[in-house]
Amino acid sequence: MTGHRSRRIRRAGILLACTALILTACGTTRSPLPFNPAPRPAENASPTPQASTQQPNRNCTDPRRSLRPHGPLPTPGNIPAGVLPAAVLKNRYLRVGVPTDAVLLGAMNWNTLQLEGFDIDMAKQVAKAIFGTDEGRIQFRAVTTDGRIPALENDDVDLVVATMTITCDRWQKVDFSSVYYESGQKLLVQQDAGFAGIADLAGRKICAASGSTSLRTITRLVPTAIRVEVPNATDCLVDLQRGQIDGISTDDVILAGMAEQDPTTVIVGSKLSDEPYGMAVKAGNEEFVRFINAALEKMRTDGTWKKIYQRWLGKLGDASPPTATYQD
Ligand code: GLU
Numbered sequence: 001m002t003g004h005r006s007r008r009i010r011r012a013g014i015l016l017a018c019t020a021l022i023l024t025a026c027g028t029t030r031s032p033l034p035f036n037p038a039p040r041p042a043e044n045a046s047p048t049p050q051a052s053t054q055q056p057n058r059n060c061t062d063p064r065r066s067l068r069p070h071g072p073l074p075t076p077g078n079i080p081a082g083v084l085p086a087a088v089l090k091n092r093y094l095r096v097g098v099p100t101d102a103v104l105l106g107a108m109n110w111n112t113l114q115l116e117g118f119d120i121d122m123a124k125q126v127a128k129a130i131f132g133t134d135e136g137r138i139q140f141r142a143v144t145t146d147g148r149i150p151a152l153e154n155d156d157v158d159l160v161v162a163t164m165t166i167t168c169d170r171w172q173k174v175d176f177s178s179v180y181y182e183s184g185q186k187l188l189v190q191q192d193a194g195f196a197g198i199a200d201l202a203g204r205k206i207c208a209a210s211g212s213t214s215l216r217t218i219t220r221l222v223p224t225a226i227r228v229e230v231p232n233a234t235d236c237l238v239d240l241q242r243g244q245i246d247g248i249s250t251d252d253v254i255l256a257g258m259a260e261q262d263p264t265t266v267i268v269g270s271k272l273s274d275e276p277y278g279m280a281v282k283a284g285n286e287e288f289v290r291f292i293n294a295a296l297e298k299m300r301t302d303g304t305w306k307k308i309y310q311r312w313l314g315k316l317g318d319a320s321p322p323t324a325t326y327q328d
Pocket of ligand 1: 164
């Protein structure tokens, strides 16, 4: 290993160790709490919308199908009663479960000490739709991949925006928004390892997050591979740098963030699966899902989605917002 590369790896290791330390010490990454409360969003409320008659997508003929918005996004202050979860009304801020170590998606910027990335900006748009601003109106909480659904079930967060693939299994436990990003699983290896695709890793060690769809795809495609599970996919990067594993297989955008941190790694092979990302809420908040979908519709049409994409993921190529599919 060259001195240059080992220095770089040491730096990456220290950065990851710092991230781990902060998350262990604090458990939660908070943005400032509101000190000058805005009017309660439902104070000027119009009547409660008709409760939906259909269970949202539990039969799941198409996991991408979410609940149709009632119409255009209502302005803050005109959000009908019954739309926002009780905790959001009480707290007057939105608690969002996000990744905090996934560069490009949700990670700490050590210069500004703010979380930043595509998922972070998406979550801020929901807070903005509710309160008119995200300033002081959002509290980010670090969630592990396997901890996303429990965080909603235990009412620790109001919303999860955390590289979460919409699947039929998960629809049985939580409600999803329409697709806000179309990701896909790929493979990351050391540049000099000589692996061209996932099939080359038969009998070798492949790392991914516990509870992720990535692990299932690894087993399906390379049954002889030895699966190494970690709490968050980014934890795999240090293992790869230490030579303890042979590859990391998860969503292309998560891998792109790792490759950016360690240029001795490379993404190889073709796309292994479709991973449509959705925002998740606790089951039973159907009106909130319709509201989030109206916010996403607005972002798709007014250029906000494109702007956020360009800012964080534009280097991966051009993309358009995913088209939503709905049930009534
Ligand atoms: N999108 C995949 C999932 O939801 C992987 C996400 C991750 O590793 O955090 O399971």
